[in-house]
Amino acid sequence: MTSQISLFKIMNAETKKRKWIPALSTVTQLILGIIVFTLLVGNASSNTYYYIDNPTASKETFIARDIFSLATHYFFVIEGIIAMAGAFICAMFSFDYLFNKNKVDFYHALPVKREKMFTALSINGFLYWLIPAFITHVIAYFICLPHVVKTEFFGMLSKEMSVQFTILILTYLGVYFAFILGVLLSGNYISTLANMGIVSCAITIIYLIWTLVLQEYTETAIANMDKIELFASLSPLPGAIGLFDVGFNGLENKIGYCIIYILITIIMAVISLFLYKNRKSETSEKGAVYKPVQNVFTVIVTVLAAVLIGSLFRELSNGAQDFWSIVGALMGAVLAYSLISIIFNASAKNFLGNKALFITSICVSAVLQLIFITGLFGYDNYIPKKEKLESITILPNTFRDDGANLLLGDDGEVFFNYEGLQISNVDIKVPLDEGYALAERMVQARTEDSEYMVYCTVRFNLKNGRKIYREYYIRDTFIDMVDCVLNAEGYKETFYKISTQNFIKPLGVTVEDNNFDGATLTEKEADELLACYEKDFDSHYSAEELFKEYYDYSDMYRIECYYNEKGWPSVNLPIPENYTETIKYIEENLELTDTADSPYLYKDYPAIAE
């Protein structure tokens, strides 16, 4: 008699016990993934509209583009949700025998090494999703193919669907092993759900604390920063969502993210194997299998809940914020500790569980809350010493984000949209002395009142390579100090480039006043008016002027530039009172009437025009 049973035989035997999982997976993917997708593709094929921002492309191209978009976006989203739900079901029901003593006897008495059983069950759980997903993708691809085969989208579709399928596999595996880990740390279903939640969401909560709670207690913390997002990506579920984002928006510059995610998945798989091998059979039906893990989880959940509820109380209270944040923290700690104790001990009788652990959790929560209240040891006031700095980068986040043409975002792109132009992530290294003085002033002005303010992100680039981020408010009291930003080469380079783009010769130009009287300009008039506008713009190029325009918005006229015959999108150039040259030109040379309107606007859409 040999005990060397092949992996395939075990996989086959175990699949027979769980036929419903692959069946459910196949049916779900075929129904949601294919039938709904086919209907949508059918609708897209019969649509008569086409994209108004590119009138030169053929109708076939638009349809192909629609199909492409459905295949790589809608389909990807549906498949991604199925992958995550599938990962949960497969993980839970491949290993849930560990929650039942009789089943544990049955499995662990079998002459199979635990490594082999783990491998068989894990691979099975993966294949239950993978095989139907692959078939679904192949079918979807062939549904799309007839529509895109004659266009440039054929190659793109093949590439995108392959990349996205790979991303889906990674997404599935990450969530799958996170859930397996949750199962292996638990002895019953309720604690599994708790553990899965903790494993998956612990770092999300830390992320929330960083982005939300920290901002509640501090004034200069950064909400959106690559490093924080990366930090959040270490947690499987948000990581999967992050990965999903990579799949949705493309792999550009995100390979590192994928690699980190793969590494985390591998680590989780290895830990799962270790836990499975060393799990005591007698722990089935218990709340928590590993006491130390239970204790660590309990403290983590308690402290995080305390901080979150403390900050919530702080946010909701009108006065005595410090007091209420402490009350909230203590309440949160007791509630969370009791809840987790009940879950892990599978009993509500002794809801305070281990008293020493309870006291430790409460103390840690209280200390953390006090740290927050006391300003995180001067977090808001901290600026690195000047001699340690290599440079200072200032990222003005909002200048005139009012639908005009000077939007500064933070995702590294400059682009058109229907509201105008957006400039993003203008990485401006300002002169060190001026930048440092500005930072000091911004710190000093943290609690000042002001008529208006905008915020900016400052990155202190240290000589040792470290970067420190802070977010400050620029107030009207020191607005002139921001000119060091505007005069920085990096800013000018980007700003002027965009400014120039505004003056690309448009196909048509209209002017409108506040009474909606307007005029359609001739080519000569348009050239002259835009020349005046550019001149005015240059003469008012300072932070103070820009901010004033933003806050004291009192446009006399607006120029509308159209770049195609559809009349949309257009670029809107507001003309404030101080743009004297432009105003003078309009008033002296143009006659605004209530009948004039864009010759292009809504040309093809009479119903909308009406």
Add this chain to the structure above:
Amino acid sequence: MIEITNLHKEFDDITALESVTACIEEGHVYGLIGTNGAGKSTLLRTIAGIYRPDRGNVKVDGEEVYENTELKAKIFYISDDQFFLSGSTPQVMADHYKTYYPGFDTERFEKLLGILDLDKNRKISTFSKGMKKQLSVVIGICVGSKYLLCDETFDGLDPVMRQAVKRLFVDEMDKRDFTPIIASHNLRELEDICEHVGLLHKGGVVFSKDLDEMKLGVYKIQFVPGADTDKKSMMSAFDVLTSSLTGSLITMTVRASREEIESKMLELSPVFWEILPLSLEEIFINETEVLGYDFTDLTV
């Protein structure tokens, strides 16, 4: 041979097995008896490689059994509440075990099901408790393992079926290298099949002996001492496990050989005396009573 040496197993704060040492010879039926919560099931699970010993070891044919697939293939464990796959039939279970025990004897399986009148295509969930036990035994025999561990397997079987199962075991032992280890409370059932018995009490082995030898070592004596004989001195002449007095009739359970008892009785010359054989159940009660496992007085 299964050698259990200084085996120790704890569940949180509860000691299930404490320094258990025993030896189970091949080719005999071994009966494992014990009080409730004595650790019989824990011991069987440890022998089956389900539980990892906290201390000590369990060696089967000279090797430690935990995570040893070669050895585990020689052992089949039937738990007191055997698990069957959801919605399965005997045939499905047989197919399942064929994967893990390649020596599974399908022909014998079908034959035995026929003899026991169990439909191989009927859902097990519709079986009675006794029928499930029968099925477990049939599977246990047909997987072809050397050691069959039965935890309370005879409970739930009717008397006819119990005899049938015993015959199956004997038949199997005649045919091949087969050692059933049976844990049970039903001592009368074990008595006529087991050759060797181990008694567990509160996690420790009280004794592990050959049944005949055990029966030869413990006897019940009934005697009426002479009028001028001191009862206490008569009793002190023996290693008394239990005693009772009914009128002038003294009944004692003593640990001694028949020859020893006879020679002492001749020496003490009571008015009347006789030696009665003990049942396994009586031995169990006597031995555990000595260890304080006595619920004769339940007056509250």
